Amino acid sequence: MTGQGIGTRCVQGGYTPGNGEPRQVPIIQSTTFKYDSSEAMGRLFDLEAQGYFYSRLQNPTCDHVASKIAQMEGGVAGMLTSSGQAANFFALFNVCEAGDHIVASSSIYGGTYNLIKVTMAKMGVSSTFVPSDASEEELAAAFQPNTKALFGESLANPALTVLDIEKFARVAGEKGVPLIVDNTFPTPVNLRPLEWGANIVTHSTTKYMDGHGVAVGGAIVDGGTFDWMAHAERFPGLTTPDDSYHGIVYAERFGQAGAFITKATAQLMRDFGCTQSPQSAFYLNLGLESLHVRMPRHVENGQAVAEFLEGHPLVSSVNYPGLPSSPYYQLAQKYLPQGGCGVVSCELSGGRPMAEKFMAALRLAAIETHVADARTCCLNPATSTHRQLSDEELVAAGVPAGMIRLSCGLEDKEDLIADLSQALDACR
Numbered sequence: 001m002t003g004q005g006i007g008t009r010c011v012q013g014g015y016t017p018g019n020g021e022p023r024q025v026p027i028i029q030s031t032t033f034k035y036d037s038s039e040a041m042g043r044l045f046d047l048e049a050q051g052y053f054y055s056r057l058q059n060p061t062c063d064h065v066a067s068k069i070a071q072m073e074g075g076v077a078g079m080l081t082s083s084g085q086a087a088n089f090f091a092l093f094n095v096c097e098a099g100d101h102i103v104a105s106s107s108i109y110g111g112t113y114n115l116i117k118v119t120m121a122k123m124g125v126s127s128t129f130v131p132s133d134a135s136e137e138e139l140a141a142a143f144q145p146n147t148k149a150l151f152g153e154s155l156a157n158p159a160l161t162v163l164d165i166e167k168f169a170r171v172a173g174e175k176g177v178p179l180i181v182d183n184t185f186p187t188p189v190n191l192r193p194l195e196w197g198a199n200i201v202t203h204s205t206t207k208y209m210d211g212h213g214v215a216v217g218g219a220i221v222d223g224g225t226f227d228w229m230a231h232a233e234r235f236p237g238l239t240t241p242d243d244s245y246h247g248i249v250y251a252e253r254f255g256q257a258g259a260f261i262t263k264a265t266a267q268l269m270r271d272f273g274c275t276q277s278p279q280s281a282f283y284l285n286l287g288l289e290s291l292h293v294r295m296p297r298h299v300e301n302g303q304a305v306a307e308f309l310e311g312h313p314l315v316s317s318v319n320y321p322g323l324p325s326s327p328y329y330q331l332a333q334k335y336l337p338q339g340g341c342g343v344v345s346c347e348l349s350g351g352r353p354m355a356e357k358f359m360a361a362l363r364l365a366a367i368e369t370h371v372a373d374a375r376t377c378c379l380n381p382a383t384s385t386h387r388q389l390s391d392e393e394l395v396a397a398g399v400p401a402g403m404i405r406l407s408c409g410l411e412d413k414e415d416l417i418a419d420l421s422q423a424l425d426a427c428r
């Protein structure tokens with residue numbers, strides 16, 4: 001599939017049936033796999049032969065879909081995980097351990113922020129957060145001798161900041177650590193971070209990739225561009241013998257292209273078990289088959305809704321990187337020339353009471369803690385995800401009480417705008 005267009009990779013990547021085999025990716029609903037001799041199975045356990053033995057580690061359905069996502073991102077290897085949270089945890093924990101440190105953009109998904117800031121700290125991994133628009137000097141200053149990764153989101157959920165991937169990649173390269181980019185919102189249809197210098201890409205496939213709100217999942221793709229052996233002392237987990245695998249040295253045995261995903265599978269998936277079910281992988285693949293057709297429509301609707309809201313007197317501000325008024329417009333033009341996604345946020349002039357009235361009046365946009373599927377939905381962070389914060393704390397966190405996050409689905413934009421318009425009228 002290398003060299004094929006993104007649409008062809010979405011539709012046909014990762015699975016090529018042989019003569020008389022199922023045209024659609026088969027769901028291999030089996031926990032285990034049968035062998036003729038224990039010797040043959042032993043070779044699999046020692047990672048000496050390729051094959052399946054237990055679906056906690058690997059399953060053919062999941063592998064086909066992971067391979068499709070790797071092809072879409074232009075990477076060399078991929079794996080599925082049970083959720084986006086698991087994908088980000090595995091991607092980070094695959095390169096660090098207790099005593100190590102991570103530098104991350106502060107403009108990231110709340111769940112990932114908690115994971116890094118609170119939970120990984122309990123595991124002995126400390127972190128420093130930097131603004132996503134920090135200068136190269138500020139970024140470099142956040143590094144410590146024990147820093148093992150730089151992390152950011154290509155188009156942040158929910159702040160919609162656009163990451164200057166080339167800048168982050170330059171600093172990561174100078175410091176000799178991989179740049180890990182969560183590419184959930186743009187998807188590889190709109191942005192491929194590996195092409196801009198990121199080393200590893202993660203996804204919450206729960207969002208646009210699935211796109212129909214049916215299956216929670218995650219994915220990790222390795223670009224194969226990070227030379228672990230050149231920084232052997234910094235990454236002992238990849239460059240020194242793994243006692244739990246008879247002394248295998250991942251970077252030696254599997255090379256630059258295979259080390260990262262093999263270790264994450266053989267070690268982290270084995271021990272943490274955050275595996276995706278073959279049934280979920282099948283649903284995910286159905287979503288991927290139309291991702292290149294759906295993303296332009298999400299962008300078209302997001303742009304139209306953002307422009308409508310920006311011109312409305314009851315809306316005090318709109319945040320969408322496709323608007324020239326956005327501070328991220330220039331970066332969006334560079335990294336997201338075909339647009340980013342269908343998520344738009346705006347602040348209503350009447351604060352919390354107006355937000356409540358507005359949302360109650362919407363007919364098409366449903367109130368949900370979800371984004372990025374076919375049906376338009378909305379959320380007022382102040383009364384849901386950020387409910388525990390006071391109005392002052394909400395302003396400090398960049399989510400004022402009157403803020404609404406809208407995820408534009410695949411409906412007709414005229415109908416979405418009519419719905420928003422009548423709901424705004426109801427607030428007058």
Ligand SMILES: *Cc1c(COP(=O)(O)O)cnc(C)c1O
Nearest residue numbers: 083084085109157184204206217
């Ligand atoms: C939703 C989301 C996650 C977490 O993914 P889950 O599948 O919900 O675990 C991580 N990163 C981003 C950018 C997200 O939008």
